Amino acid sequence: MREQCDPPADEAVRNLFQREKVQAANALMKQLVVNENVSLEMLAPPLRGYFEQSGQLPSWTNANLLRQGEQVFGRYGPHIITALFCASLPSCYSAAKGVQVLHLTARMETDPHRRIVETGQMIVDVMAPGGLGMGGRGLRSAQKVRLMHAAVRYLIRQSGRWDPAWNQPINQEDMAGTLLTFSTVVLRSLERMGCMLSDTERRAYYHTWRVVGYVMGIREHLLPERLEDAIRLEGLIQQRTSGATPEGQALTQALLKLMEHIAPGNLFDGLPSTLMRHLMGDATANLLAVPPSNWTRLLVGPLRVLGWVSDGVVSLQGPQAAQLVGLFGRKLVEGLFWVNRGPARVPFRLPTALRESWDVRGWEQARL
Structure with a gap:
């Protein structure tokens, strides 16, 4: 999975940069980040097709669990934001190869405010009431992040600065590991903070992020149905990828x-x-x-x-x-x-x- 990425999103970005001049393609990508509401009619055909095809929730989505997951966020949102800052993001930085993408994009060190706001905004968007519903802001936000991942992969490969020893940039294992920091790591952090959650609430919160992972192009076999299996997967990925850099x-x-x-x-x-x-x-x-x-x-x-x-x-x-x-x-x-x-x-x-x-x-x- 370290050599696998996200073919649908990668193809859309590749077609965009081949069809448009680089400057025009960069302008379109920037417009996607700035605009909250994406109008499909205004997008270039490769991106239009991507947004139309990637906006479907998986067949196993449980609407009741999504609502319960949103309720957990409504009750413990400030604690979850703290977990983002103090557990999720730094856990990602401990991935010795995956962290090289963040370093090469230089966004965190040169513009940490913007990077954190963008990450916090995505979490709020997907976890707010109705965020993953049809036309929901969270659904669109997850699609945009997936597309930005593909754009980063394309530009890093073109830069000549990527070491093949790191495997593919933003590969399937790294994406799955990152998603787990927003679900299983957050749940463990809430427990360590003294927050009380029932087993059903824990399952609902994880299910919500499992749906987000599907929308963001993570392979289904890296999105375990059971929370217990997801916790084991998180531990395995951490053992495989962690290192001081x-x-x-x-x-x-x-x-x-x-x-x-x-x-x-x-x-x-x-x-x-x-x-x-x-x-x-x-x-x-x-x-x-x-x-x-x-x-x-x-x-x-x-x-x-x-x-x-x-x-x-x-x-x-x-x-x-x-x-x-x-x-x-x-x-x-x-x-x-x-x-x-x-x-x-x-x-x-x-x-x-x-x-x-x-x-x-x-x-x-x-x-x-």
Whole structure:
């Protein structure tokens, strides 16, 4: 699977660049990123055919599980965003070969704000109510990310900078591993944060991302039906692909700096690296050179300020930890509105229902 990619999307992109001049093709791809709503009539024929054919959900989609997955996101969204920053993305950076794509595109190190906003936006789009329904924003977002993956593969191969020892860029194993960081890794992180989920809710959340994986072109045999099998697959892929690299460590440092930047004040100083170690485990954190942490030293201060503890004893499990991480996650979401301000940037979108249930503030001023 490291030598297999995504033929339908790759063919659409190849036809686009062969049919159009490179400058025109790049302009079309940029237009896809900027525009929320894709009008098929405005697209070049190769892309039009791609969007028409790739917008179907799999036959095994369970609408009831999708709704339950959306409800989990509605209840624990800030915690899930925290898991994205502190577990999902850095876990991807620990893939020694796969991380080379991110390094070559240079987006995370040179423009970390935009990279994080785009990733966070996709998660919100697919998990918001109705996101994967017919004409849903999440469905379109997944199609666009799949197409961007194909464009990156095409351009990297043309650049002459890709080492064949890394196998194919954005190959099937790396795509499956990445998808699992957004599903099984998030579920494990929620448990470590002290969030309570039933077995049905866990299954529903995984099912939602299994559907997303299908839309994004991942082979069905890499999308196990059972959550237990997906957890085993995640562990196998991690064993096969993990390794310490300068590129992965640089991306992790850029991510940590971004979190320190967008979390206001000094209440959460040191919390991002501490959460990374807690959620991923020391073995993966060491590969990424995540700074060492002392839970008690870092957490007692914030908890005392918030009035949640009065002495030096604090547990990372249970309601206190879940409350603190939820507050931190809410501040990260609010920060996503601010870091992407500007006329040349696409504003971060969060449905009204989620803004209200998460008590996210400041978004109105951030969009001015």
